[in-house]
Amino acid sequence: MSADTPAPAFSDPLLRQAVEAALADAAPNAALTSSASGDAGQGDAHWALASQLGWVGTLVPEEAGGLGLDLSHVADLCEVMGRNLFCGPFVETAVLLPALAAGIGGEFAQLLPDAASGTVRIGFCEVDEEDVGEAKAISVSPVEHAQSATHFIFLCEAPDGCVSWMLAPSADAEIAPLQAMDLTCPVARVDIKAASPRKWHTPDEGAAARILAAMHVAIAADLLGMGEAALARTVDHVSGRKQFGTQVGAFQAIKHRLADCYMALSGARLAISHAARDGASRHDAVLARILAADAARKTTAAAIQLHGALGFSWEMDLHLYLKRMLRLSGRNGGTNRLRAAASTSFVDSVINGRP
Amino acid sequence: MNNAEFRSERIAEAPDFLGAEADGEFRNGLREWLARELPRVAGDLIGTAALHSVEFRRKWEDHLCCAGLSGLGWPRELGGHSLPLGKQAIFHEECARAGAPLAVNMIGHGIVAPTIIAYGSAEQKRRFLPSILDNSQVWCQGYSEPGAGSDLAAIATRAERRGDVYVVNGQKIWTSFANIADQCLLLVRTTLDGAPRKGISVLLADMHLPGVSVRPIRQITGEADFNEVFFDNVEVPADCRLGEENAGWKIAMDAANYERSTYFVPRIVRMQAELEALVRLAAGTRRRGRTAIDDPAIRSAIGELHINLHALRLYADRILEMAEQGVPPGVDGSSVKLLWSESHQRLFELAMEILGPDAALGPQEISAPAQGRWGRDFLWTKAETVLAGTSEIHRNIIAERGLGLPR
Numbered sequence: 129m130s131a132d133t134p135a136p137a138f139s140d141p142l143l144r145q146a147v148e149a150a151l152a153d154a155a156p157n158a159a160l161t162s163s164a165s166g167d168a169g170q171g172d173a174h175w176a177l178a179s180q181l182g183w184v185g186t187l188v189p190e191e192a193g194g195l196g197l198d199l200s201h202v203a204d205l206c207e208v209m210g211r212n213l214f215c216g217p218f219v220e221t222a223v224l225l226p227a228l229a230a231g232i233g234g235e236f237a238q239l240l241p242d243a244a245s246g247t248v249r250i251g252f253c254e255v256d257e258e259d260v261g262e263a264k265a266i267s268v269s270p271v272e273h274a275q276s277a278t279h280f281i282f283l284c285e286a287p288d289g290c291v292s293w294m295l296a297p298s299a300d301a302e303i304a305p306l307q308a309m310d311l312t313c314p315v316a317r318v319d320i321k322a323a324s325p326r327k328w329h330t331p332d333e334g335a336a337a338r339i340l341a342a343m344h345v346a347i348a349a350d351l352l353g354m355g356e357a358a359l360a361r362t363v364d365h366v367s368g369r370k371q372f373g374t375q376v377g378a379f380q381a382i383k384h385r386l387a388d389c390y391m392a393l394s395g396a397r398l399a400i401s402h403a404a405r406d407g408a409s410r411h412d413a414v415l416a417r418i419l420a421a422d423a424a425r426k427t428t429a430a431a432i433q434l435h436g437a438l439g440f441s442w443e444m445d446l447h448l449y450l451k452r453m454l455r456l457s458g459r460n461g462g463t464n465r466l467r468a469a470a471s472t473s474f475v476d477s478v479i480n481g482r483p
Numbered sequence: 484m485n486n487a488e489f490r491s492e493r494i495a496e497a498p499d500f501l502g503a504e505a506d507g508e509f510r511n512g513l514r515e516w517l518a519r520e521l522p523r524v525a526g527d528l529i530g531t532a533a534l535h536s537v538e539f540r541r542k543w544e545d546h547l548c549c550a551g552l553s554g555l556g557w558p559r560e561l562g563g564h565s566l567p568l569g570k571q572a573i574f575h576e577e578c579a580r581a582g583a584p585l586a587v588n589m590i591g592h593g594i595v596a597p598t599i600i601a602y603g604s605a606e607q608k609r610r611f612l613p614s615i616l617d618n619s620q621v622w623c624q625g626y627s628e629p630g631a632g633s634d635l636a637a638i639a640t641r642a643e644r645r646g647d648v649y650v651v652n653g654q655k656i657w658t659s660f661a662n663i664a665d666q667c668l669l670l671v672r673t674t675l676d677g678a679p680r681k682g683i684s685v686l687l688a689d690m691h692l693p694g695v696s697v698r699p700i701r702q703i704t705g706e707a708d709f710n711e712v713f714f715d716n717v718e719v720p721a722d723c724r725l726g727e728e729n730a731g732w733k734i735a736m737d738a739a740n741y742e743r744s745t746y747f748v749p750r751i752v753r754m755q756a757e758l759e760a761l762v763r764l765a766a767g768t769r770r771r772g773r774t775a776i777d778d779p780a781i782r783s784a785i786g787e788l789h790i791n792l793h794a795l796r797l798y799a800d801r802i803l804e805m806a807e808q809g810v811p812p813g814v815d816g817s818s819v820k821l822l823w824s825e826s827h828q829r830l831f832e833l834a835m836e837i838l839g840p841d842a843a844l845g846p847q848e849i850s851a852p853a854q855g856r857w858g859r860d861f862l863w864t865k866a867e868t869v870l871a872g873t874s875e876i877h878r879n880i881i882a883e884r885g886l887g888l889p890r
Contacts, residue, residue, distance in 0.1 A: 363886050378889040383882035384875070390885050391818045395794035402797055415793045471786025475776060478762040 135207070135356060138349075138401050139200035144208055150177055151212035171215035171276065171314070178216060179246020187226035187342075192240040194226070199342055200404040203349040207400075210353025213448055215312040217273040219346045220250035224281060227342040228293060231335035235295050235327075239279065251277030251298070253318060254460070260284045260292060265322035270315035272455070274303050280318060284328075285461070291336040292328045300324045310451040341403065341413035343460070348400050348413070348420035351456050355393050355424040358431040358449040362386065365435055376434075385430050392423035414470050421463040424453040488609070489554075489562025493617045497551030501564060510573050517581040520546065529582075532854035537663070540587045541621075548618035553592065561600060561608060562616050568803045575749035579756045585749065587660065591615045591622035595668050598738045599687070602726045611666070611687060623664035625655040625688070625712060626735070632657075633876045635670075636679040636732065640714060642671035642686060644728075648718040649673075649686060651694075654711065657870070661697045661710035664690050669719075670735055673728050685731040687723045694718075704846055704862045739872070740811045747819055751792075751799045754827060757860075758788055761830060764852065765837050775837045784833050791826045798822065814885040817877040824867040824874065831861035 137144050154173050178184050186201050188194020195201075202223055209218060221243055229237040242248040253268040259282075266282065274280075280301060282294040302319040320326075331339065363386065366377035376382055399416035402408060428450040432439035439446050457463045500512020521529070524546050528534045547553060555571050557563020566574075586592060596615050599607060614620035631637040640653025651671060661667070667688045674682040690697070694717035699707035726734050762785060765776040775781055798819045802812045812819070834857045835842045844851035846859035868874045882888040 359886075363888065367887070367889060375889045377882075380875070380879065383888050384878040386886055386888065387878040387881035390881055391821060394815070394818055395791075395798065395822070398797035398801060399794055415790055418790055419794055467783065467786050467790070471782050471789060474789040475762055475766075475782065475785060478759045479766050479776075 135397070138203040138207070138404055139197070140204065143201060144204050146181070147183065147205055147208040148212070150181060151208065151214065171273070171312070174214050175216040175246060175249070175276075178214075178218060178222070182244075184218065184222040184246050185244030186222055188222075188229075188240050188244040189226075192237075193244040194240065198404075198406070199345055200401075202342070202346050203400055203404045206346045206349035207353035207356075210350035210355075210452070211357040213312050213354065213357075213452060214350075217249050217251065217277065219343060219350070220252040220273070220281065221248060223342050223346040224252060224339070225250055227339040228281070231331045231339045232293065232329045234329070236293075239295075248278050249273065249276050251280045251318065253280055253282045255282050255284050257284060257286050260294075260328055262327075263322055263325055266320040267317065269317035270306055270308070271318045272313050272315055274301075274316035274318050275305060275314050280320075290330065291340065292330045293339075294326050294328045296320055296324070296326060310448070310455040312448065312452065313455060337410035340460075341408070341410045344410075344413035344417040344466075345400060345403050347456050347459055348396065348403070348417040351417075351420040351424040351453065352393060352396050352400060354449050354452050354456075355389070355396070355420070355427040358424075358427050358446065359386065359389050359393065361446070362389075362427075362431045362434050365438075369436075382434055385434065389423070389427040389430050392419070392426050396420040396423040411470065411473060414466050418463055418467055418470060421453070421457045424449075425457065428453045486560045486562050489613045489616060491613055491617045491619070493549050493619070494553075495549060495551050497564065501551070501566070506569065506573060509570055510577060513574060513577045514581070517577060517583065520550070521581055521583055532849070532856050532859070534582070535584045535856065537587060540584045541663075543584055544586045544588060545618050547586075548616065553618065554596075554612075554616045557596065557600065557612075557616075561612055568807050572748050572752065572799070572803055576752040576755075579749065579753040582756070585753070587663070588615070588618055588621045589749075590624050590660065590668075591620070591666075594624065594738050594741050595622045595666075597741050598668065598734060599725065601737065602685075602734050606722070607687065607725065614665075620665040621660060621663055622666045622668060623658050623661045623690070623710075623712075624738075625658055625661075625667045625669035627657045628654060629656055633873055635735070636683070638670055638672055638683065640669075640671050642673050642684060642719070644673070644721065647721045649721060649724070651686070651688070651714040651717040651719055653714050655714075656709075656711050657700070658697075658710045658712050659708055659870075661690065661712045662699050662707065666690060667712070668725075668738070670731060673731075680732040682729055683731040683735070684728050685725040685734045686719050687725055688717070688719045689723075692717050692719065702862075703865065704859055737811075740816060747823055748799055748803065750827075751795050751819075751823055754792060754795070754823070754830065757827075757830060758785070758792060761785070761788075761834055761837070764834065764857070768837055768839075770839055781833070781837060784829075784836075788826060788830055788833070791822060791829075795819065795822050795826065814881055817872070817880045817885075820871060821874055821877045821881075824864070827867055828864040831857065831864045835861050 154177050182195055183205055185194030186197050186205060190196040225236060225239060225243050229240050239248050251271050251274045253271050255266055255268060259266045277298050279298060280296045284292050300320055304317040306315050306317060308315045366382055367375055369376050396419040399419045403412040403416040431446050432450060435444060435446060438444050498516055500509055503509040503512055524543060525534055528539055533539060554563035555566045555574060559565050592615060599611055626635060628638050628640060630639060642649040642651045667690050669686040669688040671684055671686055672682050673684040694715040696713045698711045700709045700711060701707050702709060765781055766774060768775040798815060802815055802819060805812060838852060838857060841852055846855045846862055848855045851858060883890055
């Protein structure tokens, strides 16, 4: 985790190295700094890599043209992608879609071969209960990577815990681009017309838990990776920058703040590793996601602060980590909703004597 | 079979569950044993603060040891049971779940014994280990001094070799259990030449020798677990030196590694039980028409602790895994110490918030909720971010060794 030691792999160190090397060649971050509106070219370059090298097919079964690997491999991929500020709907297409195909099948499973080849790109939309219905008009904003999506997947998590999913082709949608906070991720408003008929799927509790857990683990790993990258850059900076005749990294105020970041990221790494194992629960995945989001928040704030005025400047790129953290933390109703849900589930288990 | 040479006649044959192959069987057997034995030994003390008094802690520890439930991890040839660390963790977990109090001689069992096993001569093992095994001798650790706290290498307590004794002069402070200890793992300076770390030796010193005096220090809890220890021309036999002369720093650091790794496991598993007790406290506390557990701020703080405890358990698992392979915990040991002590503090701060006006009741007030235990432990946790390396020292360790920041 430190600047000079590579982070341990969740699954296969060789996979990590390969992804790391490919992304390092493809993605000089400087490409992002020149454009205020997002760089579609960057996203396309990353997606082409992810398709050619088979990353998008990680979870897709071999008979559907994928690699047939498991969640621990996804954790490795997403962490390295986070470190390298990967642009593209990877979690939606390569994690959520195969999880839905495994848990629900049907129209989700039919998309798998094209997803494994990178032709299908998924946009992910979270909606409220009142949007769920066979022919209702739905308007969602912001939707990440909506402009390049071939399909949209809609999720409704009802307050009672009931989870339902719906798939719609992008042909049914009107897409209006919006300004994005995170320039590595274009966003848009997606409008689905009232007339088009749609089917909502409600998987059983176990399947719903596995689908959501896969998404949480993938997002947690991305948050971990970008947090590690932000920390490594900050360690480099404070080790070189001198004031009062000494490296600023020798001051305890700085050491202690970075030690807290290191500790938070290490805890998140352990939790992700735990949640990516077979037999882990949705609760495990939620805890991993919270720990990773908190670690990334702490680390991106420290990165900007400890770079001094440089940290606030556009060309230093540090804002990309901060903005990615914001975007990922807001998924699935946000970290605080997950925190409240985790707390309730724990309190109930103690009071009701559940294990 | 365990080596009889190391096991006094005080120690009975261990209960059957100790030999269970499967973890589940071991856990169930232990759980049944604790459910039977703890109420039998504690009698009226169950549910009272006196269950955690030093007197009862000793009595319970004696009971465990005499029932053959000590030396769990020691090799069989030294009288132990050679249990893997996983089973030792289960042992501590079940003791915490049963509400059993912490051991008094934890320094002896958790820190001194592994250190003697690693560095002691055959003669020293024969001399010191049996009395730890049967709990007849309590140990303390003579480390900190008035001028050497976080900067431990600055210790000034001198030990001068004269014939076959070391003559020890100096003062230790913050020495836990010195007031009841029979023996002391004592850090002394044996030479003034060279770097401070290269002049330190370790003595296994008898606390009953002439010239040793102990003065308890009253703490903010009102109790006195810490002490000052004075050494005035104390003659410690030279064969009580552990390891080579002037090679004590490494021994002390290795002992600190035990402290930061396996020694913390009981405390981490205990915290799970404490957090559950806190949830029940909040669920049972009604104030101004509302139950404390329904207060969103309290619920959110409980969630935060639950999440931290999850991370802490995973750290502990990792450290146990590393220890099984003989790898010292290193930077992760510092992370565990920090996360444990700071979360533990937060847990009791939250308890005091839940107690509201009852927080004004003193730590020895028997009519307070849990007979004052919440208040007492709230105060005690203030020691935990200082003892075994302050939070500041551990953050330095993480920054320098984990992140490679300049010294």
